[in-house]
Amino acid sequence: MTFDYGGYAGKTLRVDLSKGKILKETQSKPRVEKYLGGRGADAKILFDELEPNINPLNSDNILCISTGPITGLLGPTTGRINVATKSPLTEIYGNSNAGSDWGSELKYAGYDNIIIKGKAPKPVYLCIDDEHVELKDAAHLWREGIFEATLALQEEQRGYDTKVAAIGPAAENGVLFCSIIFNLWDSAGRTGTGTVMASKNLKAITVSGSGELKVADPDRYLEIVRDGWLGILNDPGFLTGEHQALGTPICVNWGNAQGWLPTRNFRETTFEGADSISGEEFRDKYSTRSSPIPGGRACMSCPNRCKRFGRIESGKYAGTRGAIEFEGIAAFGSKCGVSDLEAVFHAYTLANDYGMDCVSCGNAIATFMELVEEGILEDVDKLGLKFGNADAMVEMVHRIANKQDKLGSLGALGAYKAALKIGKNAVDYTTSIKGMDTIACDPRVAKGFGLTYAISSRGSDHLRTHVVFEMIRMPPEIGKELFGSEKACDLMSYDGKVRMVLWHENLAAITDSIGSCRFMHGSYYAQYPVPELLGKLHNKKEVNSIKYHDWISAATGMKIDYKKLLDIGHRIVNIERALNTRFGIRRKDDMLPKKFSEPIKKGPRKGQSFPKEQLEKMLDEYYTNRGWDLKTGLIKKSELIKLDMKEVLDDLDKENLVK
Amino acid sequence: MTNVTVKYLMVFSQITQKRKEVIPISEGMTLQDLIEVLYAKYGRKFKKVFGKDLGHRSALITINSEVKEISYILNPGDEILISHIVGGG
Ligand code: SF4
Numbered sequence: 001m002t003f004d005y006g007g008y009a010g011k012t013l014r015v016d017l018s019k020g021k022i023l024k025e026t027q028s029k030p031r032v033e034k035y036l037g038g039r040g041a042d043a044k045i046l047f048d049e050l051e052p053n054i055n056p057l058n059s060d061n062i063l064c065i066s067t068g069p070i071t072g073l074l075g076p077t078t079g080r081i082n083v084a085t086k087s088p089l090t091e092i093y094g095n096s097n098a099g100s101d102w103g104s105e106l107k108y109a110g111y112d113n114i115i116i117k118g119k120a121p122k123p124v125y126l127c128i129d130d131e132h133v134e135l136k137d138a139a140h141l142w143r144e145g146i147f148e149a150t151l152a153l154q155e156e157q158r159g160y161d162t163k164v165a166a167i168g169p170a171a172e173n174g175v176l177f178c179s180i181i182f183n184l185w186d187s188a189g190r191t192g193t194g195t196v197m198a199s200k201n202l203k204a205i206t207v208s209g210s211g212e213l214k215v216a217d218p219d220r221y222l223e224i225v226r227d228g229w230l231g232i233l234n235d236p237g238f239l240t241g242e243h244q245a246l247g248t249p250i251c252v253n254w255g256n257a258q259g260w261l262p263t264r265n266f267r268e269t270t271f272e273g274a275d276s277i278s279g280e281e282f283r284d285k286y287s288t289r290s291s292p293i294p295g296g297r298a299c300m301s302c303p304n305r306c307k308r309f310g311r312i313e314s315g316k317y318a319g320t321r322g323a324i325e326f327e328g329i330a331a332f333g334s335k336c337g338v339s340d341l342e343a344v345f346h347a348y349t350l351a352n353d354y355g356m357d358c359v360s361c362g363n364a365i366a367t368f369m370e371l372v373e374e375g376i377l378e379d380v381d382k383l384g385l386k387f388g389n390a391d392a393m394v395e396m397v398h399r400i401a402n403k404q405d406k407l408g409s410l411g412a413l414g415a416y417k418a419a420l421k422i423g424k425n426a427v428d429y430t431t432s433i434k435g436m437d438t439i440a441c442d443p444r445v446a447k448g449f450g451l452t453y454a455i456s457s458r459g460s461d462h463l464r465t466h467v468v469f470e471m472i473r474m475p476p477e478i479g480k481e482l483f484g485s486e487k488a489c490d491l492m493s494y495d496g497k498v499r500m501v502l503w504h505e506n507l508a509a510i511t512d513s514i515g516s517c518r519f520m521h522g523s524y525y526a527q528y529p530v531p532e533l534l535g536k537l538h539n540k541k542e543v544n545s546i547k548y549h550d551w552i553s554a555a556t557g558m559k560i561d562y563k564k565l566l567d568i569g570h571r572i573v574n575i576e577r578a579l580n581t582r583f584g585i586r587r588k589d590d591m592l593p594k595k596f597s598e599p600i601k602k603g604p605r606k607g608q609s610f611p612k613e614q615l616e617k618m619l620d621e622y623y624t625n626r627g628w629d630l631k632t633g634l635i636k637k638s639e640l641i642k643l644d645m646k647e648v649l650d651d652l653d654k655e656n657l658v659k
Numbered sequence: 660m661t662n663v664t665v666k667y668l669m670v671f672s673q674i675t676q677k678r679k680e681v682i683p684i685s686e687g688m689t690l691q692d693l694i695e696v697l698y699a700k701y702g703r704k705f706k707k708v709f710g711k712d713l714g715h716r717s718a719l720i721t722i723n724s725e726v727k728e729i730s731y732i733l734n735p736g737d738e739i740l741i742s743h744i745v746g747g748g
Contacts, residue, residue, distance in 0.1 A: 245669070604725070
């Protein structure tokens with residue numbers, strides 16, 4: 001079958017590590033028509049090819065890495081890449097997304113995606129240099145940290161022109177929540193995709209590409225991306241210039257002011273030490289000229305440039321340098337009660353070099369601190385594990401990465417599996433949903449985030465929707481128009497939140513499947529129809545916006561309107577659900593942990609909770625809209641037919657997994 | 660004379676060159692009066708980033724973690740936080 005859509009490179013690389021075989025296939029037309037690429041295509045590949053009952057660290061697991069149709073093109077943010085597999089942390093659908101320009105390079109080399117199976121007999125790396133693709137010996141790099149491995153591989157290949165995706169020693173040690181790190185700084189952090197890569201003896205994937213990409217309708221394409229650029233450049237949020245100045249660490253002080261900053265393992269939601277670990281503190285003290293990239297860095301074709309870098313010049317952690325993000329600061333900082341930014345920055349950099357997900361690592365440490373304080377876990381290794389102890393926090397990062405001693409080995413399981421092993425009522429102190437621990441926003445305050453955590457296909461996660469709408473004081477008219485309630489944009493209101501989550505979830509699925517960045521529909525709302533609605537409200541004559549439907553159509557030549565776009569998003573959410581039903585996910589798993597149904601004990605949000613009955617009511621509405629059975633959470637046959645997913649229905653029907 | 664504490668986040672901390680300061684208030688002084696004091700003290704740039712033209716993204720002021728009307732009468736010991744509205748992470 002020929003493949004003639006624009007935007008795509010047109011080929012899939014299949015790698016069987018056990019046999020050392022590499023195949024180049026023509027891209028699947030039916031798959032991209034229904035699922036576009038990236039997250040959507042990866043979920044479909046896993047649905048079609050993965051044996052659901054395998055151990056995720058068995059060689060039969062599949063690791064998918066995919067770009068989307070706009071990755072590598074000119075346009076407002078085109079550098080994101082998707083990774084998917086069966087997660088060793090959660091044992092369900094695992095997936096993560098990273099920035100940089102690695103994905104673009106893969107497409108310039110001629111490939112949209114890579115499907116990796118099997119296990120190499122000894123450590124190797126996959127070297128892609130345009131049409132030359134081979135497995136090379138990586139014995140000399142095994143045990144090396146991300147920084148050394150990446151720089152060494154660039155030296156071996158084409159220098160900076162070679163882009164590197166690597167795993168670190170923690171993944172090789174079998175820590176369950178390891179990342180794949182792209183080009184030193186961008187991490188596909190969550191759900192342990194790096195651990196799966198390590199279990200396959202695959203240290204890295206290097207890519208050098210010199211080809212070109214074609215779009216279906218170049219004139220129309222330029223018009224569309226110009227509209228999108230202007231949409232971002234005129235977005236009120238972008239105009240504040242705050243993200244470019246502070247990056248995501250902007251959320252530390254901001255979250256604290258809004259009263260949703262998880263503190264001491266979610267015991268509280270405001271942190272007295274927030275300012276000392278804030279983005280402002282980092283900017284003022286550590287973003288010096290000697291930091292690795294003093295001006296900050298952007299992923300491919302992004303005007304936002306949200307990556308901030310710094311360096312510690314003196315003291316105990318002198319020489320620490322790198323990028324920093326909000327989630328890592330909260331994980332090692334407020335969640336552990338640590339207000340020493342140098343210790344937090346150091347822990348963050350260590351975790352990245354070991355190749356671990358900062359969120360799960362920090363959450364495991366914070367959970368242990370609380371369990372020790374509650375007398376449920378013994379501090380057997382005598383580390384002084386208690387909230388606020390920065391030294392113990394940093395030491396635990398080393399110990400977890402190396403699975404050293406009892407607490408290090410326990411921590412390497414992640415908070416949830418460790419709590420199961422500890423027994424007693426330890427699980428009640430975790431914030432895990434479907435096995436994954438919660439990011440840095442307390443859902444008792446941000447209600448749309450709460451519903452998102454409960455329904456997210458990869459376990460507790462905000463990025464499946466990124467409903468920042470409820471945080472940025474959008475006019476009530478917008479809430480009414482888009483989600484049927486003037487209160488929808490109020491942080492602590494439940495009204496309109498289900499519709500808000502559904503809309504964001506459909507669009508987030510598209511964003512992740514085409515290779516664009518979530519910032520552009522959360523944080524900034526340069527995305528159709530938000531600028532149009534705001535323009536109407538403020539009597540603005542000229543309005544620009546990012547129109548995914550036109551953008552994809554001009555790039556690929558497919559005919560996609562706004563309605564069809566949302567349907568594709570809905571289909572992607574459903575293919576992920578289909579996959580998860582095979583992993584045993586049902587309604588009982590779409591839940592919030594006990595911690596979040598209990599009221600916040602102090603601070604400005606004292607008394608706020610997310611009651612179970614409230615969540616159940618929202619789930620009924622959500623399921624009805626998704627076409628899922630209210631009792632079991634299985635997808636209804638009629639919905640799969642409506643979504644043109646007959647082949648998925650046939651498979652699930654045979655397994656008795658539809659209603 | 661009594662005082663309030665004003666905390667500056669984001670770009671406000673760059674313009675003022677500080678992250679917080681204590682400001683004396685007189686009896687009956689409103690939030691609007693305080694903003695005028697800050698406009699006078701920090702000038703055009705400060706006023707600009709307050710950003711009326713940013714619509715829903717103009718400066719957000721909370722007092723003791725609550726959003727208050729501009730006519731709010733300040734109390735000694737109030738903590739006033741000035742920031743932009745952002746999202747992300
Ligand atoms: S907003 Fe940040 S994460 Fe997103 S593409 Fe731009 S630089 Fe990358």
